[in-house]
Amino acid sequence: MTCDQDEHPRAVCILITRSVPGGIEVLGVSRRDDETAFGLPGGKVEPGEDDVMAAKRELRKETGLDAMIFEPIMSRPSEGPQTFITTTFRVKHFYGVVGRRKGEGLVKWMTPDVLISGPFGRYNDTLFKKMGIPLTQSCAYDVTLPLDAQKP
Secondary structure, three states: OEEOOOOOOEEEEEEOEEEEOOEEEEEEEEEOOEEEEEEOOEEEOOEOOEHHHHHHHHHHHHHOOEEOOOEEEEEEEEOOOOOEEEEEEEOOOEEOOOOOOOOOOOEEEEOHHHHHOOOOHHHHHHHHHHHOOOOOOOOOOOOOOOHHHOOO
């Protein structure tokens, strides 16, 4: 699907995991303006792009990584000041060097718990449950705060 001006706004995010002793780590990126607020790499689908094109662009822009196969695993509305239809893609094979890009947030491997506590905690919690990704500790998001106000 391509993003045109008349459609609901769309966004994409990319799930990349790796096995480590004791569990699974997820590649996360911080917001540019808040290096303590982590989420999955991703962003808005630009006019004329389809979701895969946007996922490839955002992955490279935010992490320096490239990938060829983007497997769609979940699509649902995300919550916040503006609702986006967000599609999450799983990437199993990638190439490049993980690193912070100029003008972007921090990039690092982290436990899923960090992303549950971040600005898109509910979305990530749903995603991790769907994918069978276990949490490493008891960690819950604060449901009394708006999603964009939550901090880890």
